[in-house]
Amino acid sequence: MFDFLDLEQYDLFGAFWTTVQLTVFSAIGSLIWGTILAGMRVSPVPIMRSFGTAYVHIFRNTPLTLIIVFCSLGLYQTLGMTMFAEGNVDTIGFRLAVLGFIAYTSTFVCEALRSGINTVPVGQAEAARALGLSFTQVLRIVVLPQAFRSVVAPLANVLIALTKNTTVAAAISVAEAAALMRTMIENEANLIPIALLFAIGFIILTLPTGLLLGWLAKRVAVKR
């Protein structure tokens, strides 16, 4: 059934490895940028709050495909941003895709974190302020650690969605799983086995992530 699978011709593991790399780099980037955005959205400086709100509304309502395609056609081909990888088209495409995923996914991280901040009891922040902590200290030492623990499950969902969303990078010819699947479908006759193969690949990627982070969410949740 799987005799079409010529691993010499089709770099299946390489393609899924690219998917994993896209996911990991984008996840780290969106976690950092999303946390900064969430901090801005709750900060005492009004202009930062409005910037955070505007950013989230703009990027969450823009289709991811548009962002990714714009990164390639707009940023790279029109404006000539090479992401510090002159000449190496593959690396440029990969980095542009990661940039697009971070810009999009961070809005979901930001919103998840903000709802996590809402679950922290008011007394925690009040006590922290009574100790004389500044806003950044309140956020960094008291509120955010508790907020993070309560949003592990939503963040896991964001991560799983991100894993699936990395297929969009195929639109700018990054050699990841969806691009390979399209090539294989064009060249081989075994449509259903190929589709099943890639579907199972993604289930293998997303299922353990969900189970592991679900377990972690229960373990670190703040009992209230």
Add this chain to the structure above:
Amino acid sequence: MTNLSVLYDAPGPRAKRRNVLYAVLFVAVLGAFFWWVLQTMADKNQLDAEKWDVFVTDSRIWTTFLWPGLQNTLIAASLSLVIALPLGVLFGIGRLSDHWWIRRPCDVIVEFFRAVPVLLMMIFANAAYAEWSNIDRDVRPLYAVVTGLVLYNASVLAEIVRAGVQTLPRGQGEAARAIGLRKGQTMVFVLLPQAVTAMLPAIVSQLVVIVKDTTLGGAMLGYSELLTNARLVSTNYANTIAAYTVAALIFIALNFLLTSLASWLEKRLRRGKRGTGTVVKVDPSGLMDQPGGVALTPDVSVPEPRAVATTGASPDSARTDVTS
């Protein structure tokens, strides 16, 4: 902590000055960034007036590209929702079934299609239609896009339906059983109508996801929706940045409208729900002579099935009758 100002003290004179300083610094950084972006765009002649004013001066951009593109986006999105909704309800109910041979397959199907990227399903559907059906080449991308979106969103909606039914107060199902409704009747007449109203905001939010995902069909299958047509604009008028910006603005406006509709619905339903919530709360407390009569009427108007259930041969048979 819904009022986020508990995170910081009310600013005194020093804090106010510091906040102003932060604001100025932030604006400076932001301004520098935008200046750099605009400078780069100007270097590549992307700020030239003729690249942007065509959207105002040349109506053909709208009549031949953007408006038909938006129409196709909306067609694919609404078709997907209309087909996915009944399927989602079916699978959602299936996952709540008492029979394992209905529940398990529904679980597997829903979990499978939720775990697989929607783009893979679109590519697969496109290839499958090309190989095993005689759907015309021109409409095949539409079929593939809708199929992929339906498969994915039906499973998401199934989860929404399941959650909607499960969050209903338990008394609703129990009361329906108590008056002798069969399980199908309980679902159709009691649980689903309430669950659907509770789910409405979630369904509208899902429509935002569907609208955004139609662009996948444009980029990968050549379905001529808004993004594809924006690309055509950019090749015809050599204004990549402008074309994509305008397309993004249309998407943002459309999705913002849908999101606002969803939150308006949610607010409205929450206000309405408070009414039924009190009715449900009154019921278990045994206040059957409660004025208003909402809690009272079901008891009076449907005495017959209840009598049948209680006068059945044995309590066991009555229960199996209710749960079967």
